[in-house]
Amino acid sequence: MTKTALQFRHNGRDVALFVDGGVNLLVALRESIGDMTPKFGCGQGGCGACSVLIDGELHLSCLTLAETVNGRSVETLDGLKDGPNLHPLQRAFMEQFAAQCGYCTPGMLMAAKALLDRNPSPTRAEVIEAISGNICRCTGYEPIVNAVLAAASSGRARA
Amino acid sequence: MAKHRGRGIASINYPIGMNLGGDPSQALVHSNPSGKFTVSLSSIDLGQGMKSVTRQICAETLGVPVEDVYVDTADSDTGPHCMGSFASRGTHRVGNAVMAAAKEARGVMMEAAAEELEVNAADLDTDGRGNIHVKGAPHRSISTKDVAIAAQFKQGKTISGRGIFLVPLSEVNPETGEMSPATCYAHACLVAEVEVDDETGEVAMVRMDSAYELGRALNPRLVEQQLVGGAWMGISHALFETPEPYYPDPAHGPRDFVEYLMPGPGDICPHDIAVLERPAADGPFGAKGPGEMCANPVLPAVANAIFNAVGVRMDELPITPEKVLRAIKAQGGARPQARR
Numbered sequence: 001m002t003k004t005a006l007q008f009r010h011n012g013r014d015v016a017l018f019v020d021g022g023v024n025l026l027v028a029l030r031e032s033i034g035d036m037t038p039k040f041g042c043g044q045g046g047c048g049a050c051s052v053l054i055d056g057e058l059h060l061s062c063l064t065l066a067e068t069v070n071g072r073s074v075e076t077l078d079g080l081k082d083g084p085n086l087h088p089l090q091r092a093f094m095e096q097f098a099a100q101c102g103y104c105t106p107g108m109l110m111a112a113k114a115l116l117d118r119n120p121s122p123t124r125a126e127v128i129e130a131i132s133g134n135i136c137r138c139t140g141y142e143p144i145v146n147a148v149l150a151a152a153s154s155g156r157a158r159a
Numbered sequence: 160m161a162k163h164r165g166r167g168i169a170s171i172n173y174p175i176g177m178n179l180g181g182d183p184s185q186a187l188v189h190s191n192p193s194g195k196f197t198v199s200l201s202s203i204d205l206g207q208g209m210k211s212v213t214r215q216i217c218a219e220t221l222g223v224p225v226e227d228v229y230v231d232t233a234d235s236d237t238g239p240h241c242m243g244s245f246a247s248r249g250t251h252r253v254g255n256a257v258m259a260a261a262k263e264a265r266g267v268m269m270e271a272a273a274e275e276l277e278v279n280a281a282d283l284d285t286d287g288r289g290n291i292h293v294k295g296a297p298h299r300s301i302s303t304k305d306v307a308i309a310a311q312f313k314q315g316k317t318i319s320g321r322g323i324f325l326v327p328l329s330e331v332n333p334e335t336g337e338m339s340p341a342t343c344y345a346h347a348c349l350v351a352e353v354e355v356d357d358e359t360g361e362v363a364m365v366r367m368d369s370a371y372e373l374g375r376a377l378n379p380r381l382v383e384q385q386l387v388g389g390a391w392m393g394i395s396h397a398l399f400e401t402p403e404p405y406y407p408d409p410a411h412g413p414r415d416f417v418e419y420l421m422p423g424p425g426d427i428c429p430h431d432i433a434v435l436e437r438p439a440a441d442g443p444f445g446a447k448g449p450g451e452m453c454a455n456p457v458l459p460a461v462a463n464a465i466f467n468a469v470g471v472r473m474d475e476l477p478i479t480p481e482k483v484l485r486a487i488k489a490q491g492g493a494r495p496q497a498r499r
């Protein structure tokens with residue numbers, strides 16, 4: 001199979017790699033770059049565990065051809081914290097006990113970040129809408145919704 | 160065509176663990192020369208908090224800070240045997256085994272400290288902050304780290320302990336059929352309120368109110384987390400999930416992950432939970448366990464709420480819109496019962 005040269009920004013850093021034609025972004029991130037934060041849940045667009053931001057917009061990396069991010073910017077959970085400091089969303093998830101097994105957490109955090117970036121003061125219904133493409137098997141969603149709302153209000157308090 | 164509200168209640172008694180041949184779990188505890196302790200288990204933490212709660216139990220029993228305890232559940236091939244993390248048995252069975260192991264390790268630690276301080280071990284106590292001192296004379300003390308170093312390099316002692324907790328097989332009385340399958344029961348009661356659409360057969364959760372009695376809550380936040388998440392799983396089993404096809408032909412059933420239905424964040428409802436603590440006589444620090452049982456009362460409560468709303472008795476899970484619709488049709492329309 002022919003390899004395609006690919007360059008994009010990965011969490012603010014330029015990366016260059018060769019990918020096989022047809023390889024999806026999730027595989028490229030995990031296997032070529034070694035960023036294990038996006039998770040493989042279903043590979044069918046049904047669970048949201050692989051969610052990443054492409055140019056600031058939420059995408060399912062399992063359904064995105066790696067080649068399509070050439071020249072664009074990809075953000076994953078790995079880039080969320082600021083040095084040793086957790087992102088307010090990560091802190092809120094911790095404080096609200098919003099993770100049990102943690103498998104959905106990377107996708108949930110990226111979906112929540114996409115929401116708060118465009119809407120810093122969401123309503124409860126808007127939070128539910130924003131994470132409705134993400135499946136969680138453990139928490140019952142309530143603590144996750146509460147965490148996103150708490151992070152939003154802590155963001156407002158700082159601003 | 161209308162939407163009908165209904166309320167249903169269910170109560171459960173839940174036996175902690177299982178007993179079909181005896182139900183044992185083992186634990187080993189040992190100190191490193193750094194004065195930190197390792198708990199070795201084969202019990203798996205899937206996110207329920209097994210590691211956190213056994214860490215707390217070990218630290219409390221040893222009398223050391225919780226930060227000084229590490230729980231290793233790495234490998235069931237090499238670790239001490241455990242029946243597994245199921246049947247709400249983790250905190251109760253594994254917790255008891257950890258407690259026994261930590262007690263034995265504490266005995267050795269106190270002996271080693273006594274040798275260093277040249278006193279009787281019975282006169283020593285821990286302060287929970289990493290020091291061992293003579294009772295009534297806090298200045299005559301030694302750190303657990305120094306005790307661990309002395310035991311390892313000077314005294315040639317292992318500060319370690321073994322623990323097992325076994326609920327033995329209960330014989331069945333051949334005449335009466337009587338047996339005691341469990342030593343410890345948790346209890347719960349849950350009220351579910353639903354809204355049933357008699358045109359689509361859809362059941363929406365409106366709210367839940369519950370009370371759980373599960374012994375002492377060793378880690379209240381983790382208990383709450385289990386109860387919230389477990390109730391979601393109860394909704395899921397009541398209304399959504401099935402590996403069995405629910406249409407006449409198996410080809411029309413769910414084929415993959417995407418078609419296997421589960422409630423999403425939009426399908427949940429407010430849930431008010433009261434936790435009642437009645438310490439269990441044979442539980443570690445009185446704990447029972449909030450595992451599997453947190454999903455159980457939801458299913459009968461939802462079925463009862465549907466009966467209350469539209470008068471149909473659903474006795475097959477999951478209660479899908481199609482089943483509700485067929486049942487309503489069979490009885491010639493929705494028959495809301497007296498509001499309860």
Ligand code: FES
Pocket residue numbers: 039040041042043044045046047048049050051060061062063
């Ligand atoms: S792995 Fe991409 S949506 Fe499930």
Ligand code: FES
Pocket residue numbers: 098099100101102103104105135136137138139206
């Ligand atoms: S925490 Fe386990 S899937 Fe969400």
